[in-house]
Amino acid sequence: MxxxxxxxxxxxxxxxxxxxxxxxxxxxxxxxxxxxxxxxxxxxxxxxxxxxxxxxxxxxxxxxxxxxxxxxxxxxxxxxxxxxxxxxxxxxxxxxxxxxxxxxxxxxxxxxxxxxxxxxxxxxxxxxxxxxxxxxxxxxxxxxxxxxxxxxxxxxxxxxxxxxxxxxxxxxxxxxxxxxxxxxxxxxxxxxxxxxxxxxxxxxxxxxxxxxxxxxxxxxxxxxxxxxxxxxxxxxxxxxxxxxxxxxxxxxxxxxxxxxxxxxxxxxxxxxxxxxxxxxxxxxxxxxRHQDTYKDLDINGVKPKNKLGFSKRFLRIFKNKNKGLKTKENKKNNFLGIFGKKKKETEVEKLEREIKELEKEMKKEEKKKERQKSNN
Structure with a gap:
């Protein structure tokens, strides 16, 4: 024992x-x-x-x-x-x-x-x-x-x-x-x-x-x-x-x-x-669904100060609020963001996607032409 x-x-x-x-x-x-x-x-x-x-x-x-x-x-x-x-x-x-x-x-x-x-x-x-x-x-x-x-x-x-x-x-x-x-x-x-x-x-x-x-x-x-x-x-x-x-x-x-x-x-x-x-x-x-956060730093590793005037900074607040509303609407469509996209689509990715869509449409048209020829 x-x-x-x-x-x-x-x-x-x-x-x-x-x-x-x-x-x-x-x-x-x-x-x-x-x-x-x-x-x-x-x-x-x-x-x-x-x-x-x-x-x-x-x-x-x-x-x-x-x-x-x-x-x-x-x-x-x-x-x-x-x-x-x-x-x-x-x-x-x-x-x-x-x-x-x-x-x-x-x-x-x-x-x-x-x-x-x-x-x-x-x-x-x-x-x-x-x-x-x-x-x-x-x-x-x-x-x-x-x-x-x-x-x-x-x-x-x-x-x-x-x-x-x-x-x-x-x-x-x-x-x-x-x-x-x-x-x-x-x-x-x-x-x-x-x-x-x-x-x-x-x-x-x-x-x-x-x-x-x-x-x-x-x-x-x-x-x-x-x-x-x-x-x-x-x-x-x-x-x-x-x-x-x-x-x-x-x-x-x-x-x-x-x-x-x-x-x-x-x-x-x-x-x-x-x-x-x-x-x-x-x-x-x-x-x-982790996303890394980044901070803008200058050559000395210090965060640069905001040099915008008072009026521009004031108008920028309303722009940020509109962005916040859009992100909230996107989050409602996905439960806690679990099944959402991790990153926004870049310009290169957008071009690649459009090219693939055009290729699919061209293939569909070729198949239609082949079917028409076979029927004739």
């Missing part, structure tokens, strides 16, 4: 500490680099989450099918759980701000009895914000010294910091025993020790203000290789009033496409005196 070294969780003292840390990290300095990546950035198959957002214009779906079994004794019948975890992530306000929703649907089998409970286990709607991201030294520019080029960058010891805030909703079924709506806060840390190895730490305080409040810590180590595969090891510890629950997991993820990831994982569960296992298989997919 695994012995737990952690003391029971104290709700009042830990809540104050978490709120203080959250306010501190939210008010610290932040970097202005974008969060968008060329390939999908998924949290699956781990339970932890990185502090980074998916980026504006990204609509990402993370699905995971799972089977869970746990028993008090080896000879004792086990309680089994099966279901699906659904998560949706997007960002359309700021690059560093992500909005997400997590839904769990499962079926429970009660031990000793053939009784099944089916329904929504939990639902969480929240947001996370990247507060700080360190800037690393670009070693590719170092051409004089091989040692300096291969030396470890001490700046990588500084983690990227994010904060999360969410609300848990209970659907009043037999699976979940928490109150109807409870808040959830978290601190997200990620150490990018190398380009292919990182460590993520999450600290959560969940179901605040209810009889089922809990504090949890998740640490995940991920190693990627061959630009396609990544393996991870994870330890999740949940601190409750009467007992502490430990979850040890190992998983594999495969990048099938730049917008599609397939993953699987297995876990050992230690919940008080009970032991069990957890297995999952899932995939993550995103719809990429």
């Amino acid at each position: 695994l012995k737990l070294k952690y003391p029971p969780f104290s709700k009042s003292k830990s809540l104050k500490k978490i709120l203080i840390f959250t306010l501190f990290f939210w008010g610290s300095t932040s970097s202005f680099s974008a969060q968008y990546t060329e390939i999908i950035n998924s949290n699956q198959p781990g339970f932890s989450e990185s502090p980074y957002s998916v980026g504006t214009g990204i609509y990402q779906f993370e699905n995971n099918f799972f089977l869970r079994s746990i028993s008090l004794k080896p000879d004792f019948p086990s309680a089994q759980y099966g279901g699906v975890d659904l998560q949706f992530r997007t960002s359309f306000l700021l690059e560093k701000l992500e909005l997400n929703a997590h839904l769990n649907y499962q079926q429970d089998r009660v031990a000793l009895e053939k009784i099944y409970n089916t329904g929504f286990g939990s639902m969480t709607v929240g947001a996370k914000y990247l507060v700080y991201q360190p800037k690393y030294t670009d070693k590719t520019k170092e051409i004089r010294s091989w040692r300096k080029r291969g030396a470890f960058d001490k700046k990588r010891l500084l983690p990227s910091v994010g904060v999360s805030l969410g609300m848990n909703a209970d659907f009043s079924n037999k699976i979940s025993g928490a109150t109807s709506i409870t808040p959830k806060v978290g601190i997200l840390l990620q150490h990018n020790l190398t380009q292919n190895f990182n460590i993520v730490n999450n600290f959560y305080y969940n179901n605040i203000g209810s009889d089922f409040s809990e504090f949890s810590h998740i640490v995940t180590a991920t190693q990627s290789f061959y630009n396609r595969y990544s393996i991870f090891f994870e330890n999740k510890t949940v601190f409750e009033k009467n007992q502490n629950n430990i979850n040890l997991g190992l998983g594999l993820a495969y990048l099938y496409h730049k917008d599609l990831q397939i993953n699987t994982s297995g876990r050992f569960l230690f919940e008080g005196k009970a032991q069990g296992f957890y297995a999952s298989f899932g995939f993550s997919y995103r719809i990429d």
Whole structure:
């Protein structure tokens, strides 16, 4: 039996500490680099989450099918759980701000009895914000010294910091025993020790203000290789009033496409005196509608000042409003811009399209002439 070294969780003292840390990290300095990546950035198959957002214009779906079994004794019948975890992530306000929703649907089998409970286990709607991201030294520019080029960058010891805030909703079924709506806060840390190895730490305080409040810590180590595969090891510890629950997991993820990831994982569960296992298989997919933003800078890298007169600037306001109305009408035709065009048609693309249309018309006329000749 695994012995737990952690003391029971104290709700009042830990809540104050978490709120203080959250306010501190939210008010610290932040970097202005974008969060968008060329390939999908998924949290699956781990339970932890990185502090980074998916980026504006990204609509990402993370699905995971799972089977869970746990028993008090080896000879004792086990309680089994099966279901699906659904998560949706997007960002359309700021690059560093992500909005997400997590839904769990499962079926429970009660031990000793053939009784099944089916329904929504939990639902969480929240947001996370990247507060700080360190800037690393670009070693590719170092051409004089091989040692300096291969030396470890001490700046990588500084983690990227994010904060999360969410609300848990209970659907009043037999699976979940928490109150109807409870808040959830978290601190997200990620150490990018190398380009292919990182460590993520999450600290959560969940179901605040209810009889089922809990504090949890998740640490995940991920190693990627061959630009396609990544393996991870994870330890999740949940601190409750009467007992502490430990979850040890190992998983594999495969990048099938730049917008599609397939993953699987297995876990050992230690919940008080009970032991069990957890297995999952899932995939993550995103719809990429991201558009990069640009700023006009002069030779010195400074944004040029607007030299227009007051009257011209005043008239320019009404032109911008008319442009805004046109963009709103276009957005109404496409749901959140998901199925819209990414870029406007350029003059070259317009000419190519017109040439193709003329070629199609000429082919149609030739076919008509051939049919007329054959009929005659």
